[in-house]
Amino acid sequence: MAELVLGVVGATGRLGSALLAECALSGVEVGVTASRVGWVAASQASVLVDASAPEALPDTVAYCEKTGAALIYCVSRISDDARDRLRALARDVPVVLADNLSIGHWLQMRLVRSVAELTAALPQRPLMSVHERHPVTKADRPSASARSLAAAWAESVPPELCGETSAQRAGQPVSDHVVTFDVPGMSLSITHSVTDLRTAAAGLLGVAGHVRGLVAGYHPIFTVYSDVYGGSAVTRDG
Numbered sequence: 001m002a003e004l005v006l007g008v009v010g011a012t013g014r015l016g017s018a019l020l021a022e023c024a025l026s027g028v029e030v031g032v033t034a035s036r037v038g039w040v041a042a043s044q045a046s047v048l049v050d051a052s053a054p055e056a057l058p059d060t061v062a063y064c065e066k067t068g069a070a071l072i073y074c075v076s077r078i079s080d081d082a083r084d085r086l087r088a089l090a091r092d093v094p095v096v097l098a099d100n101l102s103i104g105h106w107l108q109m110r111l112v113r114s115v116a117e118l119t120a121a122l123p124q125r126p127l128m129s130v131h132e133r134h135p136v137t138k139a140d141r142p143s144a145s146a147r148s149l150a151a152a153w154a155e156s157v158p159p160e161l162c163g164e165t166s167a168q169r170a171g172q173p174v175s176d177h178v179v180t181f182d183v184p185g186m187s188l189s190i191t192h193s194v195t196d197l198r199t200a201a202a203g204l205l206g207v208a209g210h211v212r213g214l215v216a217g218y219h220p221i222f223t224v225y226s227d228v229y230g231g232s233a234v235t236r237d238g
């Protein structure tokens, strides 16, 4: 297979620039960059990462359709229309939906599913709530990660055990996600904090080669990390 060549839409943003820095460190070629001011293509990308904004989606989809590049879609606000477009694109190329690229999020998702499994036979199962915090600059709420955590719990418990999801806009970069399991007299919390988006960029580069070799289809980043790093993958299509 030819060398991995990455394309980054949103290259001047927080996540995009962390990705470019990580590519430079690890010697990954970046063939395409795009931002609000336009697209620059030096060579053809085999994997396009969209870390921009919902408005960029038509250009992103057009690029992948034209070149056959796999897509890693990181934008956290996905409308129903955008989801339909991504699903249509997934008929032709691999589309990875990356709600949160940090490996810590993958671990937290797995822990939520483990708690669901471990508490299945308890006389009283816990109620799980989710709290997310991002700086005031984050446009949407609740975060994509918070929605995934709540959905992972909702897969295997009745609705009355699915508590609230709360969102706070304050504090330092980058994010905190706390899941709390409550039964009367006891609570258990699992916190995932990200302080530097380099961790997200490194997570993506760790699996970009694998993504390039995936079959066309819709692949949640959770499944991609499970494929690469092991353990049983519970598939959910985000």
Ligand SMILES: NC(=O)C1=CN([C@@H]2O[C@H](COP(=O)(O)OP(=O)(O)OC[C@H]3O[C@@H](n4cnc5c(N)ncnc54)[C@H](O)[C@@H]3O)[C@@H](O)[C@H]2O)C=CC1
Residues within 6 Å of the ligand: 009, 010, 011, 012, 013, 014, 015, 016, 034, 035, 036, 037, 051, 052, 053, 055, 056, 074, 075, 076, 077, 098, 099, 100, 101, 102, 197, 200
């Ligand atoms: N999956 C993950 O782990 C992460 C996801 N995100 C998500 O990624 C997205 C970007 O986040 P940030 O880097 O914080 O944003 P940012 O505001 O720092 O950067 C946005 C980038 O997108 C570009 N852009 C905006 N509209 C565009 C268009 N129509 N065409 C091409 N480029 C366009 C801007 O020029 C800029 O380069 C957000 O949806 C955020 O929630 C952010 C961090 C981690």
Ligand SMILES: O=C(O)C1=N[C@H](C(=O)O)C[C@H](O)C1
Residues within 6 Å of the ligand: 076, 099, 100, 101, 134, 138, 142, 143, 144, 145, 146, 174, 175
């Ligand atoms: O906008 C961000 O910053 C982030 N967004 C993602 C989300 O919505 O979950 C991932 C991470 O929380 C950073």
